[in-house]
Amino acid sequence: xxxxxxxxxxxxxxxxxxxxxxxxxxxxxxxxxxxxxxxxxxxxxxxxxxxxxxxxxxxxxxxxxxxxxxxxxxxxxxxxxxxxxxxxxxxxxxxxxxxxxxxxxxxxxxxxxxxxxxxxxxxxxxxxxxxxxxxxxxxxxxxxxxxxxxxxxxxxxxxxxxxxxxxxxxxxxxxxxxxxxxxxxxxxxxxxxxxxxxxxxxxxxxxxxxxxxxxxxxxxxxxxxxxxxxxxxxxxxxxxxxxxxxxxxx
Ligand SMILES: [Zn+2]
Numbered sequence: 683x684x685x686x687x688x689x690x691x692x693x694x695x696x697x698x699x700x701x702x703x704x705x706x707x708x709x710x711x712x713x714x715x716x717x718x719x720x721x722x723x724x725x726x727x728x729x730x731x732x733x734x735x736x737x738x739x740x741x742x743x744x745x746x747x748x749x750x751x752x753x754x755x756x757x758x759x760x761x762x763x764x765x766x767x768x769x770x771x772x773x774x775x776x777x778x779x780x781x782x783x784x785x786x787x788x789x790x791x792x793x794x795x796x797x798x799x800x801x802x803x804x805x806x807x808x809x810x811x812x813x814x815x816x817x818x819x820x821x822x823x824x825x826x827x828x829x830x831x832x833x834x835x836x837x838x839x840x841x842x843x844x845x846x847x848x849x850x851x852x853x854x855x856x857x858x859x860x861x862x863x864x865x866x867x868x869x870x871x872x873x874x875x876x877x878x879x880x881x882x883x884x885x886x887x888x889x890x891x892x893x894x895x896x897x898x899x900x901x902x903x904x905x906x907x908x909x910x911x912x913x914x915x916x917x918x919x920x921x922x923x924x925x926x927x928x929x930x931x932x
Pocket of ligand 1: 884
């Protein structure tokens with residue numbers, strides 16, 4: 683079965699002692715590739731080394747940790763993305779976070795930084811991967827008015843009316859491996875056409891098991907989606923892997 687992990691954080695310290703074994707387990711589980719998302723300038727540099735070590739298997743999407751982003755760090759990450767744009771497959775995750783940032787000043791302060799990354803993705807003609815935790819509506823509004831290109835709402839957990847807007851816009855979403863524990867995500871899986879849905883682990887986070895989440899666990903997401911949509915796991919694997927290849931232009 684050909685599976686694909688569309689969003690993970692393989693450069694994190696959780697994987698530094700046994701990365702080779704994690705990658706081997708992913709291959710053994712049927713993965714044909716994964717996109718790892720760097721979230722800072724340090725993470726960006728580590729990820730360059732990792733993608734060199736696993737060519738044509740690990741791809742790099744470059745963004746930032748949205749809730750902790752400063753102007754200075756955004757500038758550094760933007761410089762790196764510009765310099766290495768040929769080596770990355772998407773800008774992101776970038777976006778808005780209302781889960782960790784609760785005050786309205788802090789929330790609106792994120793918008794100009796998000797806009798810079800939107801502009802960058804437009805300039806470089808790269809697809810954009812969006813973090814929109816609890817901020818799905820505002821992130822959607824900003825993208826609708828500022829971006830034209832392929833959008834992936836990563837780990838999407840917005841309400842059905844935003845899922846419908848995403849479907850109307852022809853954008854993509856990813857569902858995490860444990861998505862069938864969340865009501866909004868189950869309804870999104872039904873609202874979005876299957877050719878717009880990708881699977882991700884977001885490892886080491888959001889584990890469907892009691893252990894650290896890793897790319898091999900994408901099979902749990904595939905099984906969950908096949909149950910929700912009443913399709914075979916084979917059909918879900920083929921569709922979601924094709925969607926990932928199309929979105930990231932692999
Ligand atoms: Zn992530």
